[in-house]
Amino acid sequence: MKTAKTVASLKTVASLAGVSIATVSRVLNGDPVVKDETRLAVQRAIKTSGYHPNRVAQRLRSTNRSKKLIGLLIPDIQNPFYVDVIRGIEEYAYANGSAVVIGNFSQDPKREKLYIDILRSESVDGFIVAPSHGKDEDVEELISDGHAVVCIDRGLSNLNVDVVKSDNEKGAFNAVEHLIKLGHKRIAHITGDPAIPTTQERIAGYIAAHKHYGLRVDQKIIKGKESNFVSGVEITKQLLALPERPTAIFTANNLLTLGALETILQQGLKIPEEVAIVGFDDVYWATSLNPPLTAVRQHGFEIGQRAIELLYQRIQQPDRLPANVIVKTELMIRRSCGFK
Amino acid sequence: MKTAKTVASLKTVASLAGVSIATVSRVLNGDPVVKDETRLAVQRAIKTSGYHPNRVAQRLRSTNRSKKLIGLLIPDIQNPFYVDVIRGIEEYAYANGSAVVIGNFSQDPKREKLYIDILRSESVDGFIVAPSHGKDEDVEELISDGHAVVCIDRGLSNLNVDVVKSDNEKGAFNAVEHLIKLGHKRIAHITGDPAIPTTQERIAGYIAAHKHYGLRVDQKIIKGKESNFVSGVEITKQLLALPERPTAIFTANNLLTLGALETILQQGLKIPEEVAIVGFDDVYWATSLNPPLTAVRQHGFEIGQRAIELLYQRIQQPDRLPANVIVKTELMIRRSCGFK
DNA sequence: ATTAGTTGTGAAAACGTTTACATAAATCCA
DNA sequence: TGGATTTATGTAAACGTTTTCACAACTAAT
Numbered sequence: 220m221k222t223a224k225t226v227a228s229l230k231t232v233a234s235l236a237g238v239s240i241a242t243v244s245r246v247l248n249g250d251p252v253v254k255d256e257t258r259l260a261v262q263r264a265i266k267t268s269g270y271h272p273n274r275v276a277q278r279l280r281s282t283n284r285s286k287k288l289i290g291l292l293i294p295d296i297q298n299p300f301y302v303d304v305i306r307g308i309e310e311y312a313y314a315n316g317s318a319v320v321i322g323n324f325s326q327d328p329k330r331e332k333l334y335i336d337i338l339r340s341e342s343v344d345g346f347i348v349a350p351s352h353g354k355d356e357d358v359e360e361l362i363s364d365g366h367a368v369v370c371i372d373r374g375l376s377n378l379n380v381d382v383v384k385s386d387n388e389k390g391a392f393n394a395v396e397h398l399i400k401l402g403h404k405r406i407a408h409i410t411g412d413p414a415i416p417t418t419q420e421r422i423a424g425y426i427a428a429h430k431h432y433g434l435r436v437d438q439k440i441i442k443g444k445e446s447n448f449v450s451g452v453e454i455t456k457q458l459l460a461l462p463e464r465p466t467a468i469f470t471a472n473n474l475l476t477l478g479a480l481e482t483i484l485q486q487g488l489k490i491p492e493e494v495a496i497v498g499f500d501d502v503y504w505a506t507s508l509n510p511p512l513t514a515v516r517q518h519g520f521e522i523g524q525r526a527i528e529l530l531y532q533r534i535q536q537p538d539r540l541p542a543n544v545i546v547k548t549e550l551m552i553r554r555s556c557g558f559k
Numbered sequence: 560m561k562t563a564k565t566v567a568s569l570k571t572v573a574s575l576a577g578v579s580i581a582t583v584s585r586v587l588n589g590d591p592v593v594k595d596e597t598r599l600a601v602q603r604a605i606k607t608s609g610y611h612p613n614r615v616a617q618r619l620r621s622t623n624r625s626k627k628l629i630g631l632l633i634p635d636i637q638n639p640f641y642v643d644v645i646r647g648i649e650e651y652a653y654a655n656g657s658a659v660v661i662g663n664f665s666q667d668p669k670r671e672k673l674y675i676d677i678l679r680s681e682s683v684d685g686f687i688v689a690p691s692h693g694k695d696e697d698v699e700e701l702i703s704d705g706h707a708v709v710c711i712d713r714g715l716s717n718l719n720v721d722v723v724k725s726d727n728e729k730g731a732f733n734a735v736e737h738l739i740k741l742g743h744k745r746i747a748h749i750t751g752d753p754a755i756p757t758t759q760e761r762i763a764g765y766i767a768a769h770k771h772y773g774l775r776v777d778q779k780i781i782k783g784k785e786s787n788f789v790s791g792v793e794i795t796k797q798l799l800a801l802p803e804r805p806t807a808i809f810t811a812n813n814l815l816t817l818g819a820l821e822t823i824l825q826q827g828l829k830i831p832e833e834v835a836i837v838g839f840d841d842v843y844w845a846t847s848l849n850p851p852l853t854a855v856r857q858h859g860f861e862i863g864q865r866a867i868e869l870l871y872q873r874i875q876q877p878d879r880l881p882a883n884v885i886v887k888t889e890l891m892i893r894r895s896c897g898f899k
Numbered sequence: 900a901t902t903a904g905t906t907g908t909g910a911a912a913a914c915g916t917t918t919a920c921a922t923a924a925a926t927c928c929a
Numbered sequence: 930t931g932g933a934t935t936t937a938t939g940t941a942a943a944c945g946t947t948t949t950c951a952c953a954a955c956t957a958a959t
Binding site: 228229230240241244245248272273274275276277278279280281282283 | 946947
C-alpha cells in the first residue's frame with residue numbers, strides 16, 4: 220500500500236504495444252510517419268499503462284527548449300501588484316501546459332543571485348525577472364549567456380532586453396494633475412527607494428505636472444528612503460509636522476500609501492478635508508477603504524501576460540529585436556482627494 | 560556574443576582536473592574517500608570552469624530524493640493568507656537550497672489536476688497542497704502513489720495525511736465571544752463556501768460561542784455561498800435589509816470582509832456604532848482601515864514553515880505516522896467592534 | 900529481374916548525473 | 930615474501946527521453 224508504484228515509462232508502453240521506444244516517442248510527438256495501425260496500438264498501450272511523460276528526462280535530453288518551465292523572479296510577493304503580474308503569467312502558462320517556478324527574493328540581491336543559479340541549473344526555458352536594480356549584473360550575465368529573459372517593471376540600464384512596464388511618469392503626472400485641478404497647491408511626494416528606476420520615473424512625472432501647471436516644485440516635500448510601510452509612516456510624520464503642512468500627499472507605492480494612511484488616521488486628520496491622498500498602485504481593497512482611495516492603477520495582469528508572450532517569442536526566435544512594451548496606467552478616481 | 564556558451568559539466572571539470580567524472584562527483588558530494596590532493600585539484604577545476612551542477616540530471620538519476628524541488632498547490636494566490644503561507648515555505652526552501660514550483664489553481668479542480676500532473680512529471684520531491692475540497696481524489700491518488708504530501712489549511716476526510724492548519728473553531732469562537740462580551744446579542748455570520756471544511760469549522764465556533772454564553776442561534780443570519788468578494792456584498796445587503804438588523808457581523812474570510820465593508824460604507828452606516836464587524840483573516844492593511852479592523856489572525860507564515868518542515872521529514876522517513884498540526888489563531892482587537 | 904526510391908521501424912547514442920563494481924596501488928600481517 | 934586488506938580511483942550502467950542512422954520490407958521504375 221505504501222510502496223510507490225513504479226511509474227510507466229516509454230519502455231513500459233513499448234513492450235506493452237510490442238514496438239520499440241522510438242516508435243512510442245514518435246507517436247507521442249505526433250510524427251506522421253508511423254503507420255495508423257501501430258499508432259493505435261501504441262495509444263492503447265499509453266492509456267492502459269497510465270503513462271505520463273517525464274518532463275525531467277525531456278528537459279535533460281532536449282535542446283528544443285519548448286516552453287515547459289518558466290523561471291520567475293519576483294522582488295516582493297507581498298506586493299499585490301506583483302501578485303497580479305504573477306497571475307497574468309501563470310494564466311498564460313496554464314493555458315500552454317507550462318509550469319512556473321517562482322523565486323521571491325524580497326529585494327535582496329544575494330537571494331536573487333541564488334535563485335538565478337537554481338533556476339539556471341533547473342534548465343528553465345526562460346526567465347521573467349524584475350531586476351533588483353537598474354544595473355543588475357546577475358541578470359545581465361544571464362542574458363549574455365544566451366538565456367531567454369524578459370524584464371518586468373524595470374529595465375536594465377546598459378543592455379538591450381525585452382521589457383514590459385507601466386508608464387510610470389505618465390501615471391504620476393495624472394495623479395498629481397488630478398490633485399492640482401482639485402485646487403491643491405502644496406503637494407508632497409513620498410517616494411520609494413531612490414535606487415529603483417521606477418522611483419525616478421514617478422518623481423519625474425510629479426515634477427512634470429508641477430511644471431506643466433506652473434507650480435513651484437519644493438524639493439523639501441519630495442522625500443523617500445525605502446519602498447516599505449515603515450518608510451511611509453516615518454516620512455508622513457515628518458511631512459505632517461512641517462510648519463507649512465502639505466494639503467495633499469502623493470505616495471509612490473501601495474506600501475507607502477498604507478503607512479501614510481495609518482499615520483494620518485492616528486493623528487486624527489480627516490481625509491480628504493485636511494489631507495488628501497493619492498497613491499501609486501491600486502489595490503483590490505481600495506474601494507473598501509474609508510474613504511475609498513484614489514489611486515493610479517497599474518495593469519499588473521496585462522503586464523504579466525505581455526511578458527510571457529514576449530518570452531515565448533524570444534525562446535522561439537532568440538535573435539529578434541528586443542521589444543519595449545509600455546503599459547498604460549489608469550487613474551481610479553474615488554474619494555480620498557476631495558471633490559471639486 | 561549571442562551564442563550560448565556550452566556550460567561546464569562533470570566531464571569538463573574531470574578533464575580539467577585530470578580525473579574521472581566519478582571522482583568529481585565524489586568531491587561534489589563530500590565523499591571522504593578522495594585523497595586531499597585530488598580533492599584540491601578538483602575543487603580548483605570546479606572554480607576555474609565555473610561549474611554548476613545540473614539539477615535536472617541529478618533529479619533524473621537520483622532515487623535519493625533530496626528536497627531539491629517542492630511543488631506547491633495554492634487555491635488562490637490573491638488571498639494574503641496564502642501569500643503568507645507561501646512566504647513561510649519559501650523562506651525555509653531558500654535556506655535549504657530548495658526551489659519551489661507554484662501552481663495557483665484558483666479553486667478550480669480541473670486546474671488543480673493539471674498542475675498535479677505537471678508537478679508529478681517534473682519529479683518534484685514533495686507536495687504541499689491545500690486541497691480544493693475535503694474529498695480530493697487527485698490528492699488522494701498522489702498519496703497512495705507514494706508521494707510525499709503535506710496538506711495545509713484543509714485536511715482530507717478519508718485519508719490519514721500530514722496536515723497543518725489553523726484552529727478555526729477556536730478562532731471563530733474567540734471572535735464571536737469578543738462581540739458578545741461587548742454586549743452584542745444579534746450577531747450575523749457570513750460564511751464561506753459551505754463545501755470547504757474550514758467553513759464548517761468556523762460555523763461550529765460561531766455556534767459554540769453562542770451556546771457557551773446562552774445566546775439563541777438564529778440560523779437565518781448564518782449565510783454564505785462562496786468565499787469571494789461579491790458573495791460578501793450580496794449577503795451583507797440581505798443582512799442589512801433585515802427588519803431586525805444584526806448589530807454585528809462576523810465574516811469568515813478576508814474577501815467576504817472586504818465585501819461587507821464596502822457595502823456598509825456605501826449605505827452610510829457607521830462602524831462600529833451602527834454595525835460592528837469582525838473578520839476571520841487578519842491582513843496587513845487592517846490597521847490602515849478606518850476604523851482599524853478587529854480580526855482573527857491566522858499565522859500563515861508559521862503554517863507554511865510547519866508544513867515544509869513536515870514535508871522534509873516525510874521525504875526522509877516516508878513511513879512515519881502522519882502529524883496533525885493545529886496552529887493557534889490570535890484575535891487582533893482594534894476598533895471595528897466598538898468599546899466596552 | 901534488377902535497381903532505385905519509399906515507408907515504417909528499430910538500435911543506439913546522447914543529455915549530466917549517481918553509484919555499484921572492478922581494479923590498481925599501497926599497506927599490512929604472517 | 931606473498932597473500933590479505935585497505936585505499937583511492939576509474940569504468941560502466943542506469944535514469945527516461947529525443948534523435949540520428951541504419952535497415953528491412955515494399956513499391957515503382959527501368
